[in-house]
Amino acid sequence: MGIAYIGDRFVGKTHLALELANPESNYVKVTYPAYNILKSELYSQEKEETISTNEITKIRQLDLQVQLPSGKKNLTLDWIDSSGENWRESWQQQNPQKWQIFLDTLKQSEGILLILSPYREIITVGNPEEFITHQQWCNRFERWGQFFQAQCPKLRHLLLCLNKADLFCDTQKEAKLLGYSPNGSELNWQQRNDHVFKRYFTPIKQQIRELNKNTEINSVRCFITTIKERRLLELPWLYLGTYLGY
Amino acid sequence: MGNIRVIGPREAGKTTYLSALASFGKKDKQFSVTPINDDSKKLLELAENILKGGERLEPTDAQQRVDEIPDYLFLIKGKKGLKNYKIDLNVKDYSGEIFEKLAQNNELDEKTQDYINHCLMKDVSGCLVMLTGWEKGEDRKYKKAFEHLIKLMDSRQRLKNLRLAIVMSKCERGEIWPGRIEPKTDLFSLHLPETKELLEETIPAKNLGFFAVSAFGVLGKNDPRPNRIDEVGRNGRQAVLRDTERWQPYNLLEPLYWLSGV
Numbered sequence: 161m162g163i164a165y166i167g168d169r170f171v172g173k174t175h176l177a178l179e180l181a182n183p184e185s186n187y188v189k190v191t192y193p194a195y196n197i198l199k200s201e202l203y204s205q206e207k208e209e210t211i212s213t214n215e216i217t218k219i220r221q222l223d224l225q226v227q228l229p230s231g232k233k234n235l236t237l238d239w240i241d242s243s244g245e246n247w248r249e250s251w252q253q254q255n256p257q258k259w260q261i262f263l264d265t266l267k268q269s270e271g272i273l274l275i276l277s278p279y280r281e282i283i284t285v286g287n288p289e290e291f292i293t294h295q296q297w298c299n300r301f302e303r304w305g306q307f308f309q310a311q312c313p314k315l316r317h318l319l320l321c322l323n324k325a326d327l328f329c330d331t332q333k334e335a336k337l338l339g340y341s342p343n344g345s346e347l348n349w350q351q352r353n354d355h356v357f358k359r360y361f362t363p364i365k366q367q368i369r370e371l372n373k374n375t376e377i378n379s380v381r382c383f384i385t386t387i388k389e390r391r392l393l394e395l396p397w398l399y400l401g402t403y404l405g406y
Numbered sequence: 407m408g409n410i411r412v413i414g415p416r417e418a419g420k421t422t423y424l425s426a427l428a429s430f431g432k433k434d435k436q437f438s439v440t441p442i443n444d445d446s447k448k449l450l451e452l453a454e455n456i457l458k459g460g461e462r463l464e465p466t467d468a469q470q471r472v473d474e475i476p477d478y479l480f481l482i483k484g485k486k487g488l489k490n491y492k493i494d495l496n497v498k499d500y501s502g503e504i505f506e507k508l509a510q511n512n513e514l515d516e517k518t519q520d521y522i523n524h525c526l527m528k529d530v531s532g533c534l535v536m537l538t539g540w541e542k543g544e545d546r547k548y549k550k551a552f553e554h555l556i557k558l559m560d561s562r563q564r565l566k567n568l569r570l571a572i573v574m575s576k577c578e579r580g581e582i583w584p585g586r587i588e589p590k591t592d593l594f595s596l597h598l599p600e601t602k603e604l605l606e607e608t609i610p611a612k613n614l615g616f617f618a619v620s621a622f623g624v625l626g627k628n629d630p631r632p633n634r635i636d637e638v639g640r641n642g643r644q645a646v647l648r649d650t651e652r653w654q655p656y657n658l659l660e661p662l663y664w665l666s667g668v
Binding site for chain 2: 316378402403
């Protein structure tokens with residue numbers, strides 16, 4: 161089973177995946193590869209940042225254990241990490257074969273996590289100028305929507321992850337509300353999606369509606385993620401865990 | 407062993423029905439339903455992890471070959487006055503595409519023929535045909551599918567010896583909930599009269615039953631609002647469970663009990 165992490169450059173794809181492997185987990189445990197090994201491959205201690213993904217598509221095996229209401233479930237997944245570079249049109253034109261290989265890999269994936277950066281107007285921490293504007297963000301998603309409709313109409317699950325949540329919301333408060341427990345949570349998946357969608361994704365509601373209408377995607381679901389709040393970080397994987405492996 | 411096939415159009419709620427059955431079988435006052443094999447236990451997991459989590463099940467894979475369809479084995483046991491009663495059921499759930507191809511009335515492709523052959527095998531005791539539409543236009547579509555199915559049953563000498571449980575699913579919907587008590591009269595005669603007439607003309611009365619079921623149920627005895635929320639999805643609106651705590655399906659067992667021929 162393939163799960164792909166995709167997104168533009170510098171949205172935090174690799175860091176998000178790396179932190180998932182952190183052993184200080186709640187209900188999602190990465191049993192292979194070990195966090196330290198992964199960290200040595202993906203993180204530069206010197207620069208204190210993740211190392212940019214050089215290869216266009218890097219496929220790693222990821223063994224996960226997710227704790228669901230019915231019990232623990234082990235999943236072996238192909239984690240497809242992709243460089244943000246390949247979303248540039250110039251790159252696609254210069255590397256048609258590599259682009260096609262990448263598309264083929266994506267089409268075979270059961271789930272895609274599209275990592276999105278927040279837009280300037282919602283940033284409350286740090287320098288908002290480092291982020292694209294609301295309008296640019298909507299335009300960019302419009303292109304994502306067209307891409308999924310054209311290239312991945314048979315995808316099973318598309319998870320939209322608005323990353324770096326610590327820069328635009330009170331992550332403690334959101335995690336308390338959205339947090340998951342296999343023994344019963346405050347909100348169910350539908351309610352979580354409604355909350356996140358209404359609060360953070362309404363600028364692109366039309367595009368999401370189009371995706372639901374024009375593709376066979378079973379679910380397009382919205383999440384907020386950050387490496388700084390484990391409860392939010394685990395949610396997309398718990399969601400996928402409920403569906404995969406049957 | 408009662409071999410049962412479940413067919414019906416896409417989104418009729420076939421797998422959701424079986425999943426609810428696996429999950430709620432223990433709670434029925436007269437019977438217990440126990441999932442026996444890995445496939446049927448997976449149905450239980452789907453109910454626990456997905457339906458109770460406020461999500462919907464994925465559609466059954468239309469690409470799978472007939473030999474890839476899971477076998478759902480259930481043991482049904484009577485309780486109280488029915489203690490000696492025990493049946494083993496082997497249920498197979500087909501993708502909705504099969505039924506829709508019947509409705510198109512064209513020559514069937516090889517895969518659909520495999521499915522039909524499998525569905526009408528000699529050791530199959532009955533089919534649970536799950537329908538969901540009651541709106542104008544649905545009756546004609548269903549009638550076409552049954553005309554085709556009846557021809558195929560006849561060609562395989564199954565017209566007089568195969569039970570058909572015609573089930574209106576999702577009867578928690580406000581428009582049809584009041585008709586659940588007498589589904590033959592208040593649902594099928596009213597909303598699907600041509601289909602009903604065709605079936606009554608061609609299938610022996612002892613082999614034809616009309617039922618109403620609801621995998622989600624309503625919010626309570628004194629609160630008949632459907633325990634479902636509709637959300638926008640593929641093919642229009644799709645329902646998910648509204649309140650897990652108050653989940654109480656309606657009448658899941660009756661059609662299977664009847665099909666088992668006891």
